Amino acid sequence: MTSLHTDPSGEHRLLLRSMLGEDLVLTDADAMARYCRDWHGDVTSSAVAVLRPRSTEDVAACVEACRELGLAVVPQGGNTGLVLGGIPDMPERQVVLSLERMNRIRKIDADDFSAVVEAGCILWELKEAIAAEGMFFPLALGAQGSCRIGGNISTNAGGINVLRYGMTRELVLGLEVVLPDGTIFDGLSTLRKDNRGIDLKQLFIGAEGTLGVVTAASIKLTPNPDQVATALVGLASLEDAITLYRRARRDCSDLMSAFEFMPPLAFTLAREAIPDLPIPMAADYPCYVLMEVSGSGLVDIDNLMQRFLEGVMEDGIVLDGAIASSQAQARNLWLIREGMNEGQAKRGVHMRSDVSVPLSKVPSFVAEAEKAIHEALPDCICVSYGHVGDGNVHLNVLPSVELPHQQRLERIYQSKTILNQVLDRFHGSLSAEHGIGRLKRADFDARLPETKRRLLNAIKNAIDPDMVMNPGCQLNFTGKS
Known part of the structure; x- marks a missing residue:
């Protein structure tokens, strides 16, 4: 530690x-x-x-x-x-x-499809309160039982529903922010269309608290998707997962809300975290996809999922699959995805990544990065998974549990360096959804074009010239000239 x-x-x-x-x-x-x-x-x-x-x-x-x-x-x-x-x-x-004490929901307006909430609202509790009013807030994260909406906004959190609803940035209508001089910016509008110059709220979304403290937000809601179909399918390769995604986008259109890929090791890791977790299919396919289609109203979601899977299995894209027949079964399928993360944590300190590449390049990126890491660090295990629909890959590296702690740390540093070198060749991003913080600051700084650096420093100096807000996060800002 x-x-x-x-x-x-x-x-x-x-x-x-x-x-x-x-x-x-x-x-x-x-x-x-x-x-x-x-x-x-x-x-x-x-x-x-x-x-x-x-x-x-x-x-x-x-x-x-x-x-x-x-x-x-x-x-x-x-x-x-x-x-x-x-x-x-x-x-x-x-x-x-x-901000944990600032957890009030100030207003839920079903007619306006909006809510005004304080930054300390826990995401899951917020989603539950909104659902009780017949509405839906689509942000969904593994940490939603403890993360808070202000932090989600300040990091522009992603999650499993990005491909349909977008990042947190797309879900925010307005913000209330305390600025570094103590003044309050009141921008809690719920207008969908407001073209009066620069959209100031966007400066604070994803800024990780470096420009001010988000204290409240007006957020965008949707009708509650009361029909949800969830399926886990096995495929011959990650390339086939991209083919399946392309087909799902065509056949399921915007009703597809999640599309995650996982390796067969996911089942082992999930069982290490949740020993009695039911696994509905064989764990010997090279790639797995967990997909969800959801909607409300007159659309028959179950029929849509059934017809879609029948078609892709007939065409040989999908080799095997299981459709959840109840909410409990759907939850168990998602527990495989979530348990995989817990299982990795149980194996001790490891390299966690959050990168993105163009969607079409995901298979070749994963293959090249895993090959380079395996060749350099044969005693480490790569675990690649992520959100197919937005090119976000979590390529984690687990050093051998037999290694002393210091050697594990050395493996983590080596694997991160190799991963970033491959990522650079693919012109990807070293942070798809987690932010920069302090952990990725040096890697971010080393790859920052000078024009972008100048613009970021100009914004910081204009809003926080005394460097009050979260110095050391994101970038070593130059301060007042």
């Missing part, structure tokens, strides 16, 4: 409690620990304090106080990020600002 711990300033703690009150300020080391440890427990840090505002006005007061004291603010939602975007790296001069 890597330690970033430094004793924070006691004087700053006293001043923060005096300026903001005991209720908003945590300074006890044990109480702060969970806010200063990443989700996987690979990195621990510390902070001057953890601030826990209850309102937008509290957030503004916290930011103003930190600015006055020369402290930087690290915003944090559910602390489920995978790139250290919400973990302090300069604990002697940074505070964590947690």
Whole structure:
């Protein structure tokens, strides 16, 4: 475990409690620990304090106080990020600002197909409240039981429904943001069409808290898809998965909501995490696809899925398959996908990636990257899976459990370097949906074109010239000229 711990300033703690009150300020080391440890427990840090505002006005007061004291603010939602975007790296001069207490749903408007929610709303609880009103919020992530909507927005989260509904960016209608000087930007419009100049909310979506603190959002809702068909199919190759996707886009149109590919090792890993998980088909096909078609109203989704699979099996694209006949069976199919991640975690520290390449290049990229890693690191196992419909590949590398910890870390560094070299040849992105944070900052910086660097620095300097907001995240910004 890597330690970033430094004793924070006691004087700053006293001043923060005096300026903001005991209720908003945590300074006890044990109480702060969970806010200063990443989700996987690979990195621990510390902070001057953890601030826990209850309102937008509290957030503004916290930011103003930190600015006055020369402290930087690290915003944090559910602390489920995978790139250290919400973990302090300069604990002697940074505070964590947690939005967990700001969890009110201000409004759900079924006629407007919108909701206004605070940043601390847990994604799953938000989805459930919206469903109770007969509506649907399509963002769906493995961490949805603990991640919070403000963090989803600040990282522009992806998830399994991107191919139909888009990234989080496409689901946000408006934002409320506390800026680095403590002023409040109120942009909580629910307008679908508003062409009055630059769309300022887009500056904060995906900015990982480097330009301000997202405190609330107006979000786009859809009718609840009360018909869902889920299927797991086996194929002869990842190339066939691309063929199947192309066919599904044609035959199922925009009713296809998820299309995930997995290796046969997924079943083994899922069973290691969930021993009694039912596996509905043989685990000896080279590639598997988990797909979902959903809709509402007069469309017969079950019939659509049945007809589609019959056609692709007759044509030899799909070799075997299982369609869920109940919600419980559908949930078990998705547990294979989710359990695969848990199984990897149980094997200890490993290299996790989140990359994207053009959809048509996914098979050749995976083949080339796995080959290069296997040749250089024959004692490691590659696990490639992801979202076929948007070219997002998670190519993870599991070092041998027999290796000492330091050698595992060396394998992780080597495999990441090899992966990025292959990725560069495919003109891909080293972050498809997780963000940059602190974990990917050096790799991001090394590949950043100078014009883009200049534009990013200009935006940062215009909004946060004093470098109050999450310094060290995304890019080593140059600061005031």
